Amino acid sequence: MFRASRLVFSRMKASTKALNRASGRAATRAPPSPSAARGLLFRRTLTAGPGTTTTREGFRPAEATSSRDERKGQEEEYEDWDFGGEEEPVSQVRERRSVPAEVRCFDTAKICAQSGKGGDGQVSFRREKYVPRGGPDGGNGGRGGHVWVVATKGLNSLSSFRNQIHFRAKKGGNGMGRNCAGAAGEDVEVKVPIGTIIRRAGVLDGDTFEQSAAGGEGAGAAGGFGYADVTADLETLTFDGEGEGAVSELDRMGSLELLRDGEKKLLIHGGRGGRGNTSFRTSTNKTPRLSEAGEAGMEEWFELELKLVADVGIVGAPNAGKSTLLSSLSNAKPKIAAYPFTTLVPNLGVCDKLGYKSIVFADVPGLLEGAHTGIGLGQEFLRHCERCKVLVQVIDGDSPDPLGDYHAIRTELELFSETLSTKPYIVAINKIDIPDVLDRTRGLQDYLRGEGVETHTISAAARQGVDPLVKSVDSVLERFAEEERGSFGGFVDDGFAVPEQEADLAADFKRLRKEADKATTRRDFSDFSLHYEGATRTWLVKGRAFESYVQMTDWQYYQAWQRFRKIIKVSGLHTALKRQGIKNGDTVCIGSQEFEWSSKMDQDLSYGEWRDIMDEEE
Ligand SMILES: Nc1nc2c(ncn2[C@@H]2O[C@H](COP(=O)(O)OP(=O)(O)OP(=O)(O)O)[C@@H](O)[C@H]2O)c(=O)[nH]1
């Protein structure tokens, strides 16, 4: 039995190393304490010390990262971390790297969110003069802070995430005597532009075991942790719980999409607050001497992708006057200059010219011939136009070959995608304030009108002909809205929050907040899986409910041990392990703890037996 424990230890040592690598910390842990089984269930902590618990889930408390240098080091580590997603081919990566950083970070980003740890529960008894045996009055800890994403109108790129990638919510307050509950941890909001899509980049937890099992670091070393061996006789049984199912929208849909200003969605919820001893009072136990520690927060990486939500996309060759047009029809102040590629990332502008409603225009960087194959910057942005309802092509009337420019852009759109080429299309011939331009482009105007293309002649700089252009854009949008009303029974989401929608958003948020608070307390013990390693006779139990339970339990209390035995029995873990043939002396790992199995597991633990275990541990 002792040997088994030793083996398990050496195994854990390597696994802790792997986990630490994942969580970016140096591998440190206390040496193993010699222990004997005595036919009882005992436990040993696999942690590095107080406050720096690294569980198999890879949870890392916020305090663990202190210095800036350390954080920087971690970010670098995460860069190499393989999240198991599809790898980008090297050629594509190179291609992407050759474009300016501003462009690269415009529409994709990676962030790390950490929810707050729950506050600890308290063990306390009421003490007052003339009130003998006042009963328990230890309060519960507050829940940890949640992490939310909020769509924010003023933003139109993800480049702010070049400077900040970590978002941490605060810890919940600890419970106190006199039944005082701890305060909930402060939430954190990640502000993203409207049109952002968020997906999980890869969870630091679960994957760790499987990843290493595939022969990762530390595999196969003599006496070390041989994950390679694990795969050989790994048997996995999953007990699908009849739980209440996935909670957050992210779990249900696999991704989050924020399309309205002010829309808020839950990224990860905070840790549950530990219960104080008052919560454990029952008719048979009036003096509960146990409490829970707060549940650790979660830490996850997310990938953000932005697809701009604009009604109208302004496209055209470089230097045609697209940004000038945007500035003349909205309050936007894009950079305008007489050289190509002044605009590197799309600019958004809201046009209020019609008074009763607003239209969002996007000024897209100039397109060159071959844009669909990645020439210039066009390709990076053409897909954003796919969400626009109408495209406006600006043609430089002063260009040597305006007709050629027209065809070049049309061809690029057609080659890029069918969605783009079939969008309603309006042409604006620009710079008519320059003498002769109106006359020189007469042929082009006739040609386009002959082709059935709606054509305007404008001077973006002199703000001439801009209003009729906006009006015809609006009439196309109106046609769209009517079609949508027909197919969606009257509801049109124009991407902007009108008063009723704001009320809806507030109600939605209230509901989501309730759900998130509830999620922190939800437990489904029947949802766990077992993994067995024959060589070291070790059973790994994986399941969020169990792992959190073990982490939250304050093992210094005898009653906590009794409660743990009850949970093992009631949840079905005891039966499942027995059915799989677990033997006395086998090791059971749950989260950061390891236990030695005993056939007496389903019986009550007497106080004397418990004292023996505690003495041994010391
Ligand atoms: N005369 C005249 N010049 C104009 C007009 N519109 C734009 N320009 C000039 O054309 C040049 C290019 O204008 P921008 O608005 O930066 O062109 P753009 O299409 O956004 O160019 P990129 O962002 O580089 O693709 C600037 O020097 C403008 O002053 C116009 O109506 N008349």
Ligand SMILES: [Mg+2]
């Ligand atoms: Mg521009």
